[in-house]
Amino acid sequence: MNQMLTPQVRKPRRLPVARLGLYAFLGSAALFFLLPLYVMVVTSLKSMDEIRLGNLFSLPHTWTIEPWITAWSSACTGVACEGIGGGFSNSLAIVIPSTIIPILLGALNGYALSFWRPRGANLLFGILMVGAFIPVQVMIFPLVRILAAVDLYSSLPGIVIVHTIFSMPMMTLLFRNYYAGIPHELFQAARIDGGGFWRILVQLVLPMSAPIIVVAAIMQVTGVWNDYLLGLVFAGRENLPMTVQLNNVINTTTGTREYNVNMAATILTSLVPLVLYFVSGRWFVRGIAAGAIK
Incomplete structure (x- = not known):
């Protein structure tokens, strides 16, 4: 009778080692695939002056969508500058x-x-x-x-x-x-x-x-x-x-290579x-x- 009245204390659930390993693998795999996408996105939203500073993983100080507009409508594909639209x-x-x-x-x-x-x-x-x-x-x-x-x-x-x-x-x-x-x-x-x-x-x-x-x-x-x-x-x-x-x-080599435009064009294509x-x-x-x- 006393055992029935005594409240049962639930033991905290512990994640098994196999599940922790699975989560670690999935997290590292997601980071492996998402990190290049992050770099592409933030680079496409930076100006060339900011890109030249070399802060690859930093967020843009001044956000701009001009590279996206250029990639879509006026980027040069050889001798023609009509973008990828x-x-x-x-x-x-x-x-x-x-x-x-x-x-x-x-x-x-x-x-x-x-x-x-x-x-x-x-x-x-x-x-x-x-x-x-x-x-x-x-x-x-x-x-x-x-x-x-x-x-x-x-x-x-x-x-x-x-x-x-x-x-x-x-x-x-x-x-x-x-x-x-x-x-x-x-x-x-x-x-x-x-x-x-x-x-x-x-x-x-x-x-x-x-x-x-x-x-x-x-x-x-x-x-x-x-x-x-x-x-x-x-x-x-x-x-x-x-x-x-x-x-x-x-691969257009005329003028300065615009990395922000290239990244924007890559994202638009994919x-x-x-x-x-x-x-x-x-x-x-x-x-x-x-x-x-x-």
Whole structure:
């Protein structure tokens, strides 16, 4: 009876050593990745006179957004001083179709390889997987010759076709693995109800594909937006993406090198992938957990 009336004193909870080590690792990893971003941001908000003082990690004494305005509208990319603003619209024009088309084709391929099993499906899937491991550099010259022969070289449709070709193996793999986790009985029931190839795809499979579509969209947008080599070779002078414009801004050697403008241009170029990850990172993790990669 006395033991029941005696209040129990809770012992203070102590974090185990393993969890402390995990927190220490995560903190150091976050510092490792965030410190360069911090330096870029504070440098882009300083004047050149303040940058020359050498206080790399100090906050600006006088905050200014002039380097950002210069990077966007008047930074020199070689002989032209039009900033990287034009590259932003070019990147959007490249990214949007280069994301939608591969996702649709990848969903179609994954659907066909998972449910309908055409003759030679395993061979086709193996060829696609081999294509995923071929270096991009090996295919550049043949693609240049092919696109030039059909009058698509140095054009917007040409660079979209190139991104679509190189993304097809990964998109097909993602959707095929995701559809492999869907109960086959649903497909059989749809067949019994009279559903054909396209009806089942549009009314049954695609509505269930939201998690993997988010994963594929994030991967494709990030890959295409950050691409430099393919954009430089295939886009043409009128369609150069932001990454190429950024390289031209940083490597322009006429006059004094403006580090604050370079940092601002770098952040502006990487802003779309950063915002995409911050906004939809939760959905990306859900899509992965739902069977995107097995």
